[in-house]
Amino acid sequence: MNHGEIQTVTGPVAVEALGLILPHEHLFTDLRGPLAPGYAQADPERVAQVMAPHLKAAHAAGVTALVECSTVGVGRNVAVLRRLAQASPLYLIAPTGVYREAFIPPALREMDAQALAERWMGELMEGIEGSDVRAGFIKLAVSDDGPTPLEVRNLRAAAQASLQTGAVIASHTASGALARHQMDLLEAEGLDLRRFIWVHANLEPDTACHLEAARRGAYVEFDAVGAAWQPQATLVEYTLALIEAGYAEHILLSHDAGWYNPASPDGQPEGGIRGYTALVEDFLPALRARGVTDELLHLITVVNPAHAFALAVG
Numbered sequence: 001m002n003h004g005e006i007q008t009v010t011g012p013v014a015v016e017a018l019g020l021i022l023p024h025e026h027l028f029t030d031l032r033g034p035l036a037p038g039y040a041q042a043d044p045e046r047v048a049q050v051m052a053p054h055l056k057a058a059h060a061a062g063v064t065a066l067v068e069c070s071t072v073g074v075g076r077n078v079a080v081l082r083r084l085a086q087a088s089p090l091y092l093i094a095p096t097g098v099y100r101e102a103f104i105p106p107a108l109r110e111m112d113a114q115a116l117a118e119r120w121m122g123e124l125m126e127g128i129e130g131s132d133v134r135a136g137f138i139k140l141a142v143s144d145d146g147p148t149p150l151e152v153r154n155l156r157a158a159a160q161a162s163l164q165t166g167a168v169i170a171s172h173t174a175s176g177a178l179a180r181h182q183m184d185l186l187e188a189e190g191l192d193l194r195r196f197i198w199v200h201a202n203l204e205p206d207t208a209c210h211l212e213a214a215r216r217g218a219y220v221e222f223d224a225v226g227a228a229w230q231p232q233a234t235l236v237e238y239t240l241a242l243i244e245a246g247y248a249e250h251i252l253l254s255h256d257a258g259w260y261n262p263a264s265p266d267g268q269p270e271g272g273i274r275g276y277t278a279l280v281e282d283f284l285p286a287l288r289a290r291g292v293t294d295e296l297l298h299l300i301t302v303v304n305p306a307h308a309f310a311l312a313v314g
């Protein structure tokens, strides 16, 4: 087991104290973009009322911590996160970073990589927006036809901030080619790819790309567990392919589910809020039925996310 701490919304937690961790979920997300009137605004009390039952259900299923991936540009709201952490039996982990090109707030567009890295280090080491709530990782995104010049700057800034703090970089990535591009860039900045999570690796059907990323050291995240749009049998096959190739310790599994939508009068996203229990209730049993041992399932759902999100440097 890794020795280190995960920085949660309510403070640092020793990784040994945690069990199953969901590495990619959403609690409060605003996809209208930072220029929309009312962007990322909601009554924290109301958000907690709507989301607490989903957090309690996840806890009842055995989840101990949840990583909120709604980063700057898609709704991050520190008051909401603080209230949710009070209402939640789960530890919550907040992001620093910024979403893809179309969602970068004007103030961040003007900064150079060094200034941005310093801002993100401040959020990881001191607090977000003057609060004492610290971010626990760096969440980025690249455009499907990117990375754009600003997204390249974001990756460079993230590499600097990660090298200084040990924080992992998780990047929304729509294809294997984009994953390779980012891994090349981050390595050129001196980053050990064990500090990189290929988010949405399940969007890339070529399992050779998954294997390549794992071989280079990255975490390969299949985060459409329980999603209606992705056949779950396909996710099972992707997971088995990595296990069989000897890369179980690079697998992360999550739902990419949620969330409270401040753009909607009742807080519901399109299609309603999807909860956080399909992994435990359906997906792990499906892997078990294919011969995956409980030891390996523990590695994938407990040890891997603990290693990924622990802030220990080196």
Ligand SMILES: [Zn+2]
Binding pocket: 024, 025, 026, 069, 256
């Ligand atoms: Zn997501």
